[in-house]
Amino acid sequence: MLDAASADLDGHRLALSVARQDRRKLILLKTKYLMDRMDAAAGTATSNVLLHATTSRAVVDSINHVGIAVDDFHGPLGIESGRDSLEATRWWDAARDPRQLKNAGAEAGRIALVGAVGVGLTAASVVVAKIAAKKR
Numbered sequence: 001m002l003d004a005a006s007a008d009l010d011g012h013r014l015a016l017s018v019a020r021q022d023r024r025k026l027i028l029l030k031t032k033y034l035m036d037r038m039d040a041a042a043g044t045a046t047s048n049v050l051l052h053a054t055t056s057r058a059v060v061d062s063i064n065h066v067g068i069a070v071d072d073f074h075g076p077l078g079i080e081s082g083r084d085s086l087e088a089t090r091w092w093d094a095a096r097d098p099r100q101l102k103n104a105g106a107e108a109g110r111i112a113l114v115g116a117v118g119v120g121l122t123a124a125s126v127v128v129a130k131i132a133a134k135k136r
Helices: 002-046 053-077 091-095 098-135
Strands: none
Touching: 002 053, 091 098
16 A cells, blocks of 8 residues: 555656646746747837937836846746846937938838828818808
8 A cells, every 4th residue: 555655646746747847838938928029129119219219218127127027937936047138229329320310210201291191181171171161
């Protein structure tokens, strides 16, 4: 009886160990996916510093904060981090970066186009209203 119970106990320990490893792998996979998506968002934020300096810095700071929390979560699970904190691009450095200038120009162009279309539609509606008023 004692031998059978010992074998059952060892099997149970082995099954628990395998289940724990599987959960750790799943946690690592999901948190890595989360951090990869956040790093992509940081890339977008840091590529648009000229027009969005404050929000770009806030995004990078938030992602670093979440990264620390994920590392703290991984610690007791025995998962090593190896993640480096992101650094926000300073506005002055962005002003000298051709890619930053290109991104800012493209966004400013889109904003100007939307504004021009809005002004054009407003002017057209005023003209139409004046024509309609003259016909009465």
